[in-house]
Every structure is written in C-alpha cells, then in structure tokens.
Amino acid sequence: MIEKEDPIISEEEAAQYDRQIRLWGLDAQKRLRGSRVLLAGLGGLGAEVAKNLILAGVKGLTLLDHEQVSEDSCRAQFLVPVSAQGQNRARASLERAQNLNPMVEVHADPDRVEDKPDDFFLQFDATARFCSLKEALEVDWTSEKAKAALKRTPLDYFLLHVLLKFRTDKGRDPDPKSFTEDGQLLRQIRDDVLEALALSSDLLNDDFISYCFSEVSPVCAVVGGVLGQEVVKALSQRDAPHRNFFFFNGRKGSGVVDYFGPN
Amino acid sequence: MNPDYNVEFFRKFMLVMNALDNRAARNHVNRMCLAADIPLIESGTAGYLGQVTVIKKGMTECYECQPKPTQKTFPGCTIRNTPSEPIHCIVWAKYLFNQLFGEEDADQEVSPDTADPEAAWNPEETAARATASEKDGDIKRVSTKEWARSTGYDPVKLFNKLFKDDIMYLLTMDKLWKKRKAPAPLDWQQLENSVCSQQETPAAGLKDQKVLGVWGYCQMFQQSVETLRSQLQEKGEGAELVWDKDDPPAMDFVTAAANLRMHIFSMNMKSRFDVKSMAGNIIPAIATTNAVIAGLIVLEGLKILSGELESCRTIFLNKCPNLRKKLLVPCVLDPPSSNCYVCASKPEVTVKLNVHKTTVLCLQDRILKERFGMVAPDVQIEDGKGTILISSEEGETEANNSKFLSDFGIRNGSRLQSDDFLQDYTLLINVLHTEELERDVEFEVVGEAPDKAPPPQSNQEEVNSITNGNKDSAQPSTSSKAAADDDDIMIVDSEEEEVASSSSAAATAGSKRKHPDSETGETSTKRPRTDQSGAAADNDDDDIIALD
Numbered sequence: 001m002i003e004k005e006d007p008i009i010s011e012e013e014a015a016q017y018d019r020q021i022r023l024w025g026l027d028a029q030k031r032l033r034g035s036r037v038l039l040a041g042l043g044g045l046g047a048e049v050a051k052n053l054i055l056a057g058v059k060g061l062t063l064l065d066h067e068q069v070s071e072d073s074c075r076a077q078f079l080v081p082v083s084a085q086g087q088n089r090a091r092a093s094l095e096r097a098q099n100l101n102p103m104v105e106v107h108a109d110p111d112r113v114e115d116k117p118d119d120f121f122l123q124f125d126a127t128a129r130f131c132s133l134k135e136a137l138e139v140d141w142t143s144e145k146a147k148a149a150l151k152r153t154p155l156d157y158f159l160l161h162v163l164l165k166f167r168t169d170k171g172r173d174p175d176p177k178s179f180t181e182d183g184q185l186l187r188q189i190r191d192d193v194l195e196a197l198a199l200s201s202d203l204l205n206d207d208f209i210s211y212c213f214s215e216v217s218p219v220c221a222v223v224g225g226v227l228g229q230e231v232v233k234a235l236s237q238r239d240a241p242h243r244n245f246f247f248f249n250g251r252k253g254s255g256v257v258d259y260f261g262p263n
Numbered sequence: 264m265n266p267d268y269n270v271e272f273f274r275k276f277m278l279v280m281n282a283l284d285n286r287a288a289r290n291h292v293n294r295m296c297l298a299a300d301i302p303l304i305e306s307g308t309a310g311y312l313g314q315v316t317v318i319k320k321g322m323t324e325c326y327e328c329q330p331k332p333t334q335k336t337f338p339g340c341t342i343r344n345t346p347s348e349p350i351h352c353i354v355w356a357k358y359l360f361n362q363l364f365g366e367e368d369a370d371q372e373v374s375p376d377t378a379d380p381e382a383a384w385n386p387e388e389t390a391a392r393a394t395a396s397e398k399d400g401d402i403k404r405v406s407t408k409e410w411a412r413s414t415g416y417d418p419v420k421l422f423n424k425l426f427k428d429d430i431m432y433l434l435t436m437d438k439l440w441k442k443r444k445a446p447a448p449l450d451w452q453q454l455e456n457s458v459c460s461q462q463e464t465p466a467a468g469l470k471d472q473k474v475l476g477v478w479g480y481c482q483m484f485q486q487s488v489e490t491l492r493s494q495l496q497e498k499g500e501g502a503e504l505v506w507d508k509d510d511p512p513a514m515d516f517v518t519a520a521a522n523l524r525m526h527i528f529s530m531n532m533k534s535r536f537d538v539k540s541m542a543g544n545i546i547p548a549i550a551t552t553n554a555v556i557a558g559l560i561v562l563e564g565l566k567i568l569s570g571e572l573e574s575c576r577t578i579f580l581n582k583c584p585n586l587r588k589k590l591l592v593p594c595v596l597d598p599p600s601s602n603c604y605v606c607a608s609k610p611e612v613t614v615k616l617n618v619h620k621t622t623v624l625c626l627q628d629r630i631l632k633e634r635f636g637m638v639a640p641d642v643q644i645e646d647g648k649g650t651i652l653i654s655s656e657e658g659e660t661e662a663n664n665s666k667f668l669s670d671f672g673i674r675n676g677s678r679l680q681s682d683d684f685l686q687d688y689t690l691l692i693n694v695l696h697t698e699e700l701e702r703d704v705e706f707e708v709v710g711e712a713p714d715k716a717p718p719p720q721s722n723q724e725e726v727n728s729i730t731n732g733n734k735d736s737a738q739p740s741t742s743s744k745a746a747a748d749d750d751d752i753m754i755v756d757s758e759e760e761e762v763a764s765s766s767s768a769a770a771t772a773g774s775k776r777k778h779p780d781s782e783t784g785e786t787s788t789k790r791p792r793t794d795q796s797g798a799a800a801d802n803d804d805d806d807i808i809a810l811d
Contacts, residue, residue, distance in 0.1 A: 222559060
C-alpha cells in the first residue's frame with residue numbers, strides 16, 4: 001500500500017531529485033518516495049530496471065533472485081562484479097545497487113518467487129492491473145479479424161511464444177554453449193507454435209535463432225528504460241501505461257506498443 | 264576548444280559518440296569528424312523525449328545541414344521598458360546582475376530606454392530622445408556598476424533607484440501606458456512599515472517552491488546584494504562575478520529582482536524553483552530516458568563497428584506510441600544537404616548587413632564564431648590582394664577590431680574567405696549591404712527566416728508546464744512544442760541541452776547579442792519520415808508483411 005502519510009520530501013531530496021521533479025512534479029515524487037517495490041529476477045534487464053527505480057527515488061526496492069552469478073550473467077548485468085561468480089545474484093548486486101542512491105532501502109532476497117507465501121507480497125505497492133500473460137497469448141488467429149490484424153502484428157510477439165515454450169520445456173533459456181542443439185529445438189518449436197496458431201512457418205524465418213541467445217546490454221538498457229518508466233508511472237499515478245506489450249527490435253531500432261488479450 | 268584535440272587526434276578513433284549539452288560543442292565536433300572523416304553518433308534527451316542519429320561525411324546530413332532555431336531573444340525595449348511576461352523580468356534581472364557584479368555589456372542595459380520608438384508620439388521625437396540621452400550629463404551616463412560602487416552597493420539605495428525612481432521615469436513616457444497597464448513603483452520605507460501587520464506563517468513544504476510576499480523578496484534582494492558585495496570585495500580590484508544558477512546568492516538575487524519587477528508590472532510572482540528553471544534554462548531529466556537513448560547509441564555504434572553503416576538510422580523516442588503504434592521510431596538517414604554551409608564541398612553563404620555599421624569584431628564574434636560556429640577564424644578579403652582582415656593569431660589584427668567593414672573597402676557584393684584551421688573548414692561569405700535591418704538586428708543570413716517572437720500566451724504555459732511537471736507531451740521529439748519551451752527562454756547561461764526541434768522556425772537572424780556561454784544543445788532537426796498520418800511514408804521494413 002502506498003503509505004497514507006504524505007511522505008515529506010526533504011530539502012536534500014529535493015536537491016537530488018530536482019531534475020525529475022521538474023518533469024513530473026512534487027506530488028509524483030512524493031508517491032514514489034512512499035513506494036516499496038519488489039523486483040524478481042536480476043538478469044541484465046532486471047539490473048537496468050533496478051537502477052532506474054533506485055535513481056527515481058522509491059522508498060524501498062527488494063531484489064529477489066534465486067539464481068547464481070554465472071560467467072554469462074556478468075556480460076549484460078552491470079550490478080554484479082566480475083569477481084562474484086558463484087554467489088547469489090541478488091546478493092551480489094546489492095552493493096552497487098545501494099551505492100546508486102543511499103536514500104533508497106535496497107534489500108537482497110535469494111529465495112525463489114514461487115516459494116514465497118502470499119502475504120510476502122502484501123508489503124509491496126500494487127501496480128496497475130493487466131490481463132494475465134496467459135490471456136494475452138491465447139489469441140485466436142483463425143478469425144478474419146485476426147488475420148487482418150496479422151499484417152500489423154510485430155513478429156516479436158510470435159518470437160515471444162517460441163521463447164516461452166522453450167523455457168517451459170527446457171527449464172532454461174537458450175544457451176550459446178549448446179547452440180546447435182538449442183537452435184534445432186527452437187526451429188522445431190517455431191514450427192509447432194505457428195502450426196498450433198494455424199499460421200505458416202514462413203512467418204518467422206530461420207534468422208530468428210540468432211536473436212535468441214543471451215542478453216545484450218544495450219537492449220537491456222532500452223527495454224529496462226521503458227519498463228522502468230512504466231513502473232514509475234504506476235507508482236506515481238501519472239500518465240497512462242502502455243497497453244499492454246512493448247516489443248523492441250534491436251536490429252531495426254523500432255519499439256512497438258501493441259495490445260494482446262481479451263477485447 | 265583545445266587545439267590539442269585537432270583532426271589528427273580525432274583520426275585515432277573509429278567512432279565518436281557525443282554526450283554533449285550545448286550547440287557550440289556539437290558544431291565543433293561535427294566539423295572535426297567531417298574533417299577526420301569518421302562516423303559521429305549524435306544524441307540528446309529532454310524529459311521523456313530523446314533521439315539518436317548517425318553522421319557520416321558524404322553519406323548523411325551533417326549536424327549543421329539543417330538550420331537549427333537560434334535561442335530566443337527579446338527586444339531591448341521589452342526588457343527595459345515594457346515587460347509583459349515573467350521571462351522578460353528574469354532576463355532583466357540577469358542583465359542587472361551583470362551590470363552590478365559581472366561583466367558589463369552594452370547589450371544588457373537595464374535602465375529605461377528613452378530611445379524606445381514606442382514611447383515617441385512621432386518619429387522626430389524618437390530621434391530627439393536618442394540624441395538627448397547621449398548628451399545627457401547626469402546619472403544615465405555613469406555606468407550602473409560605477410553608480411552602485413559610489414553608493415557602496417547599498418541595497419536600499421539600489422532598490423529605490425531600480426524599483427522606484429526608474430519606474431517613475433518610465434511613467435513619464437506616457438505613450439507606453441496608453442494601452443498597457445502602467446507599472447507601480449515600490450518604496451522601501453513604505454513596504455518596511457507595512458510589514459508588521461503581516462503574520463509570518465512558516466508553512467510546511469520546500470522553501471524553493473514557495474512564493475513569498477513582496478517584502479520577502481525585498482529582504483531577499485537586500486541579503487543577496489550584501490552577500491554578492493562581499494564576494495566582489497573578496498576578489499579584489501576589478502573583479503567580476505559570473506552568474507551561476509547554483510550559486511545561492513546569485514540565484515537569490517535574480518529571484519528577488521525579477522519578482523519585484525514582476526510585481527511592479529502587475530504579474531504574479533514566481534517561486535525560486537520556477538525562476539531557476541527559466542533563468543538557468545534547466546532541462547528536466549530522468550534516468551529512464553537516458554537509459555533508452557544510451558542503449559540506442561551503443562546499438563548504432565555496434566552497427567558502425569560491424570561495417571553496417573547502411574543499417575544506421577535516426578531513432579526518435581516518443582512519450583506515447585504514434586499512430587503506427589511506435590514508441591521508438593527509426594527513420595532512414597537523410598543524405599547531405601547540397602547547400603550546407605559546413606559540409607558542402609565549397610560552402611558559401613550570403614550575409615545581409617550594414618558595412619558602415621558592422622565592425623570587424625562583430626564579424627568575428629557574432630557572425631563567424633556565434634552564428635557560424637568557428638572557433639579561431641582567419642579572414643581574407645577576396646579583393647585580388649588577399650587583404651587579411653582577421654587573424655586567429657592573438658594580437659595580429661586586434662587593431663582592426665573596432666573598424667568598420669567599409670573601412671576596408673568591403674561593400675555590397677564583396678566576398679570574404681574565412682578559415683578555421685583547427686576545424687579544417689573554409690566558408691565563403693558573400694556580403695549583401697543593407698541599410699534596413701530590424702531594430703536590434705545586426706545581420707541576417709540570407710535564405711533563412713528571421714527570428715520571430717511567438718505569441719506570449721502559449722510560451723508562458725509551456726515554460727510553466729515544464730517547471731510544474733504538468734507537461735504531458737505526446738509529441739515526438741521533433742515536436743515544435745518541445746522546442747518552443749527552450750526557445751522562449753532567453754539563454755544567457757545554459758545548463759543542459761534540448762532535443763530536436765522542428766525545422767519550421769529556422770531563426771537565424773543575428774539579433775542582439777547573447778553571451779558566449781549562452782548555450783543550447785540540440786540534436787538534429789531531421790523530421791521523421793514516418794509521419795503522424797501513418798501514410799506509407801514509413802520506409803522501414805519493420806512490420807510483418809503477412810502471409811497470404
């Protein structure tokens with residue numbers, strides 16, 4: 001819950017947050033200042049979002065991640081020092097995260113999100129309601145209306161389906177170390193997914209495979225920036241959120257907002 | 264612009280990425296990268312908006328191919344006689360700071376302008392007033408600083424001169440007030456006497472965001488004058504202070520002086536927070552916008568380093584998706600402009616000015632340096648003799664500075680060759696002589712529209728909205744709304760930069776002087792080829808072409 005008492009912005013805070021207060025106003029900053037946020041997953045993208053929220057000046061940020069720091073995760077994740085391999089990712093990110101802004105209470109939690117009791121989540125502020133990810137993915141593509149919409153649907157939406165299926169089946173993301181094997185599986189999944197949606201497999205040609213492996217730091221920065229700003233919007237109760245998916249194509253530089261879900 | 268960082272230095276790199284905050288530096292790096300023929304990634308952010316673009320000699324537009332709107336300036340008589348907007352009062356207060364504590368500037372007069380054409384009932388009267396003010400043997404001929412010094416920078420004496428005597432003088436210029444609300448002079452003693460009846464409510468909240476009463480600003484004026492006076496004394500003989508928005512007494516001084524003047528001219532006073540935004544040309548900034556643009560900069564950089572220059576794009580970050588649902592809008596890069604005065608093969612430009620009234624110094628500082636971005640120009644007259652007018656070597660042509668161009672035989676049709684060796688840049692200037700330039704305008708670049716003041720109302724809202732944080736710009740970064748905010752602000756000292764503005768208002772007339780540290784950085788004015796109408800102008804093969 002956003003705290004009932006209006007948080008007071010001190011003179012020190014006003015000086016620090018000056019440039020953003022001049023954009024979104026003092027009231028918005030006060031709401032941020034009263035918000036506690038849970039961030040699950042500290043990969044490259046999570047680190048970017050963490051950084052953005054900490055700089056925005058939320059009251060508290062909990063970094064939740066059960067994974068360990070691997071060699072790859074150092075590449076696109078700038079909060080984790082290279083020397084921290086083998087440590088819990090949330091814990092390893094804590095120091096640099098906290099240093100970004102001592103005014104924010106940053107905590108690290110090494111647990112799995114699935115293991116958390118329901119009331120754990122109550123201490124955090126709610127965000128805007130979205131339809132469930134499941135509903136968004138269960139779109140009927142056979143209708144005429146859907147077929148017409150297909151022309152303007154970002155490819156990335158289907159890519160998302162493929163990647164999610166891979167993750168479900170393999171319990172992990174595609175790994176560069178098993179490039180050939182994973183590549184083959186991805187192609188197979190693509191065929192299955194598109195067939196199940198009654199679409200041609202030409203829709204997503206084989207090139208897509210090269211985009212499925214590993215995080216690239218600038219892409220994390222772009223998506224983390226957009227995502228971070230969505231969280232700020234929700235916490236500050238200012239400006240409408242994007243509805244409801246954002247797709248970024250790093251090769252083309254295009255960023256598209258599209259809606260998937262019940263009408 | 265350190266000469267150590269010459270073309271050879273730039274040639275050491277495969278790629279240059281800018282993260283600058285002012286136009287002068289961007290112009291300079293643009294020319295260095297053109298000279299060294301290396302790709303340059305330009306970018307900028309302001310609030311929720313941002314953009315990235317790539318500049319490559321011969322392949323794309325350079326940073327200066329499209330004219331960029333110059334900083335908004337106000338006519339002298341508006342500042343000195345008839346302010347109607349808070350910004351006029353803020354500019355006046357900054358001028359006052361310089362007159363009292365800083366470098367005195369003939370173009371930053373604060374006293375009533377007797378030669379204001381609006382004040383005269385007929386043209387002959389204007390001329391008479393102008394001559395009279397020149398011959399005036401009294402106080403008006405003593406510099407403001409000298410006068411202040413003679414009073415020991417006494418705050419009350421300063422107050423009464425600026426906010427009472429000078430206002431009363433303005434009132435005698437009755438024609439000015441026929442259609443305007445006349446200013447109401449303030450009297451220190453009266454204000455002090457009426458204070459006791461007011462309560463001091465120490466309200467909660469941030470100090471800076473409060474709007475005080477008149478007496479509050481009187482006190483702020485007094486205290487800041489005393490502090491600044493001490494600062495001056497400490498620095499010793501001939502010292503000058505430079506205005507800095509982050510120096511509390513300097514900021515207090517401008518806040519107080521501007522607000523007192525606003526009150527006199529029946530405008531609602533503003534909080535220190537708001538005054539600081541306008542006086543300091545503050546561009547709001549947030550981490551997320553910078554994160555997105557930084558990511559895009561690196562992605563363009565990766566394309567360049569992979570030898571894929573053709574895939575580079577200009578990318579605009581919007582606040583809301585456009586009609587084609589795009590939040591990030593990539594656009595194909597434009598080819599170089601064939602008549603660009605920087606990157607064309609033999610750049611040439613025509614400048615309209617009065618050869619009898621334009622000094623060599625004005626040519627060097629206002630035209631070549633300020634307007635055309637040169638750092639150390641060398642100028643020859645194309646008179647068959649190659650007469651050297653300006654040398655970049657210190658002291659060589661200093662004697663020429665106060666002479667007029669006509670003294671060197673320069674007239675209508677003359678051509679001047681200006682070189683900046685550091686930038687490896689040569690510009691040919693065609694002189695077009697004229698006796699008819701607008702008031703306060705020293706020169707005009709032919710082929711571009713003169714600087715026009717937009718209607719006051721809309722400006723005020725946009726300036727206000729930035730500081731109140733209410734601005735909800737759904738426009739892409741090329742929106743003229745985004746530009747207008749910063750154009751409205753008279754930049755005397757800049758802070759950060761602004762993002763692309765629409766190329767519609769190409770204001771390039773060299774109007775009344777801006778300070779050398781008057782900066783505004785912008786990125787390209789390139790408009791996205793993807794227009795809002797969603798027509799097939801989108802030249803990116805981004806959307807899926809459906810199966811059939």
